[in-house]
Amino acid sequence: xxxxxxxxxDPYVDRYAExxxxxxxxxxxxxxxxxxxxxxxxxxxxSPFVSALPLDAIxxxxxxxxxxxxxxxLQYMGGQGDPRLRELICGVxxxxxxxxxxxxxxxxxxxxxxxxxxxxxxxxxGDVVIAEAPSYVGALGTFTxxxxxxxxxxxxxxxxxxxxxxxxxAQVAASGRRAKFLYTVPNYHNPAGITLVEERRxxxxxxxxxxxxxxxxxxxxxxxxxxxxxxxxxxxxxxxxVIYLGSFSKTFASGVRVGWAVAPPGVKEKLVMASExxxxxxxxxxxxxxxxxxxxxxxxxxxxxxxxxxxxRRDACLDALAASFPTxxxxxxxxxxxxxxVTLPEGVDAKAMLPRAIQxxxxxxxxxxxxxxxxxxxxxxxxxxxxxxxxxxxxxxRLAAVLDEEFEIVSTFGAGALDA
Amino acid sequence: xxxxxxxxxxxxxxSFEREVSLASGRRVAEALRNLGVDVELVDVDAHxxxxxxxxxxxxxxxxxxxxxxxxxALRDALDLSGVPYVGATGAAARLAFDxxxxxxxxARAGISTPASVALQHAAxxxxxxxxxxxxxxxxxxxxxxxKPVRGGSALGVSVVRDxxxxxxxxVGCYSYDTVALLEQCVAGTELAVSVVDTGxxxxxxxxxxxxxxxxxxxxxxxxxxxxxxxxxxxxxxxSVATKVAEVAVTAHRVLGLRDLSRTDLIVTAxxxxxxxxxxxxxGMTATSLLPLAAAAADIDLGAxxxxxxxxxxxxxxxxxxxPA
Numbered sequence: 160x161x162x163x164x165x166x167x168x169d170p171y172v173d174r175y176a177e178x179x180x181x182x183x184x185x186x187x188x189x190x191x192x193x194x195x196x197x198x199x200x201x202x203x204x205x206s207p208f209v210s211a212l213p214l215d216a217i218x219x220x221x222x223x224x225x226x227x228x229x230x231x232x233l234q235y236m237g238g239q240g241d242p243r244l245r246e247l248i249c250g251v252x253x254x255x256x257x258x259x260x261x262x263x264x265x266x267x268x269x270x271x272x273x274x275x276x277x278x279x280x281x282x283x284x285g286d287v288v289i290a291e292a293p294s295y296v297g298a299l300g301t302f303t304x305x306x307x308x309x310x311x312x313x314x315x316x317x318x319x320x321x322x323x324x325x326x327x328x329a330q331v332a333a334s335g336r337r338a339k340f341l342y343t344v345p346n347y348h349n350p351a352g353i354t355l356v357e358e359r360r361x362x363x364x365x366x367x368x369x370x371x372x373x374x375x376x377x378x379x380x381x382x383x384x385x386x387x388x389x390x391x392x393x394x395x396x397x398x399x400x401v402i403y404l405g406s407f408s409k410t411f412a413s414g415v416r417v418g419w420a421v422a423p424p425g426v427k428e429k430l431v432m433a434s435e436x437x438x439x440x441x442x443x444x445x446x447x448x449x450x451x452x453x454x455x456x457x458x459x460x461x462x463x464x465x466x467x468x469x470x471x472r473r474d475a476c477l478d479a480l481a482a483s484f485p486t487x488x489x490x491x492x493x494x495x496x497x498x499x500x501v502t503l504p505e506g507v508d509a510k511a512m513l514p515r516a517i518q519x520x521x522x523x524x525x526x527x528x529x530x531x532x533x534x535x536x537x538x539x540x541x542x543x544x545x546x547x548x549x550x551x552x553x554x555x556x557r558l559a560a561v562l563d564e565e566f567e568i569v570s571t572f573g574a575g576a577l578d579a
Numbered sequence: 580x581x582x583x584x585x586x587x588x589x590x591x592x593x594s595f596e597r598e599v600s601l602a603s604g605r606r607v608a609e610a611l612r613n614l615g616v617d618v619e620l621v622d623v624d625a626h627x628x629x630x631x632x633x634x635x636x637x638x639x640x641x642x643x644x645x646x647x648x649x650x651x652a653l654r655d656a657l658d659l660s661g662v663p664y665v666g667a668t669g670a671a672a673r674l675a676f677d678x679x680x681x682x683x684x685x686a687r688a689g690i691s692t693p694a695s696v697a698l699q700h701a702a703x704x705x706x707x708x709x710x711x712x713x714x715x716x717x718x719x720x721x722x723x724x725x726k727p728v729r730g731g732s733a734l735g736v737s738v739v740r741d742x743x744x745x746x747x748x749x750v751g752c753y754s755y756d757t758v759a760l761l762e763q764c765v766a767g768t769e770l771a772v773s774v775v776d777t778g779x780x781x782x783x784x785x786x787x788x789x790x791x792x793x794x795x796x797x798x799x800x801x802x803x804x805x806x807x808x809x810x811x812x813x814x815x816x817x818s819v820a821t822k823v824a825e826v827a828v829t830a831h832r833v834l835g836l837r838d839l840s841r842t843d844l845i846v847t848a849x850x851x852x853x854x855x856x857x858x859x860x861x862g863m864t865a866t867s868l869l870p871l872a873a874a875a876a877d878i879d880l881g882a883x884x885x886x887x888x889x890x891x892x893x894x895x896x897x898x899x900x901x902p903a
Contacts, residue, residue, distance in 0.1 A: 167809070172805035183799040571708040
């Protein structure tokens with residue numbers, strides 16, 4: 160077999176849609192392949208500590224579902240999702256002040272699929288999505304695939320800054336483009352670890368209402384706060400103008416891939432149709448498992464177990480950062496969720512440092528992935544959800560040593576090391 | 580079934596090329612399995628050596644890339660375990676894997692290689708980073724290729740066209756290795772020439788010409804089908820094709836390699852051949868160059884791997900620490 164005429168080894172290379180531009184392998188993916196090895200303390204992925212679940216009980220429950228209701232659990236079902244689960248989801252959302260009817264709920268294959276279908280029904284190429292700076296990498300990836308542009312809005316320790324949001328909306332309008340929605344993670348933000356304070360929530364809603372801008376509220380971590388009851392969701396304050404996304408990935412198990420969207424009626428109908436076109440229906444067995452867990456297990460106790468576990472890991476992470484990270488670095492202090500957002504000393508590039516970190520047997524996610532516009536070189540996300548507290552401490556200590564080495568290298572070559 | 584016995588394909592490990600290595604390993608194992616070889620794909624971790632003792636294979640195919648597979652340590656460990664394997668000895672791999680050392684050895688055999696300098700970070704720290712970089716640019720000129728002296732898959736590699744880009748390239752490179760090779764960037768046709776030896780002496784496979792669509796043969800261009808145009812055999816005059824084959828075989832010989840290698844070269848517009856580096860554990864993925872070369876020569880990849888394993892098994896174990 161000769162290809163002296165030339166071959167790109169992919170006979171379909173000229174047929175792909177424009178949106179596949181950027182779907183390539185990357186050095187970062189290669190590095191993360193190593194990060195999953197047990198020798199490495201991975202503070203990269205946002206995986207829940209599912210070993211804390213009552214696995215035996217879930218196994219028995221699943222077996223019972225298949226034995227007693229297998230003909231339904233292993234069959235197609237309605238595209239909007241299991242009615243019983245949707246009813247139970249309304250009970251879950253009530254804990255964050257949301258009043259919704261099961262008819263408003265669309266079950267999806269994780270909230271990632273909800274992000275996809277919301278993007279599909281709203282975004283045309285060239286549309287604008289307004290999002291926090293930084294923003295969830297999985298959402299940015301979805302918006303990019305629909306060829307939307309992301310305009311970031313500054314956050315401070317109290318969350319999204321209202322004045323910055325106003326300015327971003329005005330800037331988009333002045334450029335003659337159309338912002339379709341604000342994408343926001345108000346609670347225990349991924350990756351920033353910041354929570355939008357209660358005093359700003361109504362103001363954010365009012366700004367968006369005034370600009371006729373939909374809010375896409377993504378709330379996988381809302382029940383995982385360490386300090387008191389959860390704050391009422393944006394959707395709890397406004398039934399119109401907010402599409403709400405929830406997930407069982409962090410409060411139960413990411414592997415069941417069950418999330419949901421709550422949307423105004425017209426939007427909901429389109430979400431169901433878009434979702435059916437993707438998956439026909441969400442996974443029936445997974446929905447039955449989640450519904451059974453919610454209905455017959457003390458699931459709120461399980462969330463409490465998770466909260467206490469993550470609180471201890473968050474404390475370990477913050478203690479180790481304070482003890483070992485150099486002057487010139489700073490980090491957020493999450494009151495819940497999985498993530499600490501670290502800003503490195505001037506001149507250090509977190510993406511360039513990642514290979515050194517992996518050789519130092521610790522992994523994180525570089526900050527640039529959480530921006531659509533190249534910001535974040537001095538930032539990294541640490542996830543404390545998976546390693547136990549001692550491993551979290553050791554991981555941060557290792558990272559501090561890596562940072563010392565990197566800082567020495569950067570210092571050798573001067574400011575140009577980052578500014579080129 | 581083949582009469583080769585039970586063979587292992589080693590892949591994975593903890594090097595930065597783990598993912599590529601696993602893809603290489605899966606492909607080699609599948610190609611062997613299709614020929615009826617009793618093959619098992621095994622990751623490189625703490626379970627490996629006990630396993631080699633308790634269930635010794637007839638031979639091992641090393642599809643581990645990067646430091647772990649190519650710096651010689653794994654090969655030395657296989658020798659210490661008395662297991663025959665395909666590829667260079669530890670000592671030879673160590674020499675070839677260090678690009679600066681390999682360039683010096685190959686240059687002594689009369690082969691041209693771009694001017695370069697290999698510098699540890701400590702040299703910049705002790706002598707002053709900006710000053711020493713100025714000297715490098717003054718002597719080698721621009722553009723320059725900055726690459727880790729040990730490593731593969733273009734990880735940590737930058738092409739520097741303006742001196743202001745150098746500091747960032749150096750920081751990126753030193754994140755992968757303690758020594759950076761700064762090499763003149765030579766314009767020309769990029770070629771990969773694979774050499775195989777199944778017992779009758781090293782033979783070059785047809786050269787593969789590499790034309791990255793973006794212009795840079797970086798990690799994405801190497802492992803994303805569609806991002807690079809390959810010509811196999813390369814579009815070369817017969818005399819140049821013969822010369823590049825000779826250069827690759829010479830590099831294979833003078834570096835003391837055995838069984839298989841892949842040498843990367845540039846042919847300039849006036850037909851000069853410039854040696855870049857030699858890989859002792861060439862990639863075997865769907866977009867890798869040695870399998871493309873084998874296909875261009877109508878050689879079945881599985882049959883080639885089987886013959887290499889047979890050759891290794893017949894040769895038997897090497898003495899630990901055998902010289903290159």
